[in-house]
Amino acid sequence: MGFNRPSKIQETALPMMLADPPQNLIAQSQSGTGKTAAFVLAMLSRVNPQDRFPQCLCLSPTFELALQTGRVIEKMGKFCVNIKVAFAIRGNRLPRGTVVEEQIVIGTPGTLLDWCFKLNFLNPKKIKVCVLDEADVMIDKQNFSDQSVRIQRALDPGCQMLLFSATFEEPVLLFAQRIVPEPNVIKLRREELTLNNIRQYYFECENKEDKYKALCNIYGSITVGQAIIFCQTRKNAKWLHWALSNDGHQVSLLSGELSVEERAEVIQKFRDGKDKVLITTNVCARGIDVKQVTIVVNFSLPTMTPWLADYETYLHRIGRAGRFGKKGLAFNMVERHNLPLVHAIQDHFKTTIKCLDPEDMEALEKIDD
Template identity: 60%
Template sequence: MSSVKVDWGKYAEEQEKLASQVTALSIEREIATNNVADSKRDNGAEEQISPAEKSLLQKIIRKGLVETTKDIEVQRKDPSSPLYSIKSFEALHLKAELLRGVYAMGFNAPSKIQETALPTLLADPPQNMIAQSQSGTGKTAAFVLAMLSRVDSSKPYPQVLCLSPTYELAVQTGEVASKMSQFCPEINMKYAVRGEEIQRGTKIEDHIIIGTPGKVLDWAIKFKFFDLNKIIVFVLDEADVMIATQGHQDQCIRIHKSLPRTCQMMFFSATYEAAVMEFAEIIVPNPLIIRLLREEESLDNIKQYYVRCKNIDEKYTAITNIYGVITIGQAIIFCHTRKTASWLADNMTKDGHAVAILSGDLTVQQRIEVLDRFRNGLEKVLITTNVLARGIDVEQVTIVVNFDLPMDQNRKADCETYLHRIGRTGRFGKSGIAINLVDSEQSMQLCKTIEEHFGKKIHYLDAEDADEIEKIGA
């Protein structure tokens, strides 16, 4: 591939370009917000959550590695140079205490992205990297291991800087770093996030700083608590979320401008869109680029059904009939509005079912607690709006119910959201069940449109026939 180069003389031009991108993004965000507000007025639809919150929820639900069969694509400046991969953590020749920390976290063997990324991240001389993969594939552990490996604990000043877009995401990274370095008490780490205050005139002696762009900018440039010119490793995590957060691009560029040219740059993102790569080209000179190729979600191992209902009460009866007949590991029920989700949760709780509800009116911390409880099996049913439609894999989920079929803002069938919703079941190669509750001619038309779009039959199910219900769970 052609190498990615940064013309340092064009920084002003690049910053102007980024400023216009940020402006465009903020306009798009405002339009999206207005569209959502209009949609809510029309039909009570769920409001959107921010990219940062969505990323955090995915990290929470994907604790531990999600095994993936996806292939990796590697792009590099010199295709003829050898590319190393490893099959065990011992092959990395880590410090014994770090290796012990890795195993203590439950990592027995490297994940796909770690196999390729770690030898490069730990190589001498240091190499820059851009890596893209979904939450749960091990990229955080990969760059944290590289961060910890580069620290010289005899030098009492910050040598590693890791930026995350929000307080919560920074803390998530910090927790991984703390666990991995639990047998390395000589390595000190500090959060540069809201609520952390330092007395003026202080010099930070911790080796690693994990923080948000605004706070890091204040500490380094405004108050000079530490010297950016002494940083040897710079990690930009959740780059796609960073781009979607107003002002963060500019702050990252300003921080990056003060780093030494010899600093190792690591850029991590869950997506690989044009805007992300344009940003990456400014931050990361001559990188090795690792992409986890997309694995299209398939409906092949998901049995799809629809149930005819006259009203919301018949929908509820259908759910209780199904739940009473077939053995369900865990279920996710999608509703169109918070009001419906709340009504359903109240009724199922009264009938003795252990249910959790996840919607946009919960705080970030409350959402984390709900997801933790569901992932750990404390509740068998999760009732949610579109907050959870994408990216959440729970192995025990065997059934997804569309209490309301997904619609776009024009009240047409939203096939993409349907795919992401029912893709919550049938994961990890197992079979799953998707049941769609149809209570009007409009929702029947939505169902037919979805069926035609995917070319997969959605079978009729009589929810009052116990024998028929029992067959689908066989």
């Protein structure tokens, strides 16, 4: 897998996850530090290959993340004879009456709920390990909370619960501690959350055309391995894709409007390096791991309301670059009236986001050094 030694989270979490009797865990760790490999190892170690029924569940917030985790399970599990993975995701329709024999089931909450209760494809009481990946979203009231809690309540009381995320706001953490009995908790201090390996910059822009110009200047001055550009709305993402394609750039677009098959194809082409630039909405902010990504551009800053920055999404977005401690760059395109958002993000993470002049090609080229 390319690990020479365990990362900090792996070193701390693995002994807890592999202990007997099993221990519950709520763990926070920065993006790109090997959380997936850690909980996959825990799942594989609990499976009995002779038993042909689901023994481990992993819940993911998006179809893309479920597929990605499934790939890691397949890669790490190739030396485990007869351990198989099933995907409980939209589009993977099994005939009624199917009995799932794969030992590890990974999926999104809605489909997993159907598999457990409506279609009876699996027996939740036989699950030994249940993982919530990007757990803060999975138990956030506005998102999948009801579905996740319903699945968790159907599990055997002795089932090991493992909750992982890069961010846990206090109310979410308290809620997690209520639903997970006697958990070990690994929590980062706020100052540890800043991704020091990612240099962050912002451009002051008048409008989206101005932002587009700044983006083209980055293109002209910096060696782009692969880049992800985040837009706040599908409409803006569409417009940007059209503008860059018209200028002859090889770019792809990923948004919630696409079908499951189209989304899988876009991600795969980007992974294979066929497309160098991926334009997306927050669909890709979490967990998507493409090692060649060196640059993240926030074409618009993530916000909760027009005046309130979404700190968690900002951290997850820029965390797509600089995986596993590698160097990365984050560029933020900011209208003048949104400058207070930049200052708020700096204060929140106790970090520096430097102002750059998009017309100063010399300064841009120096960043690449």
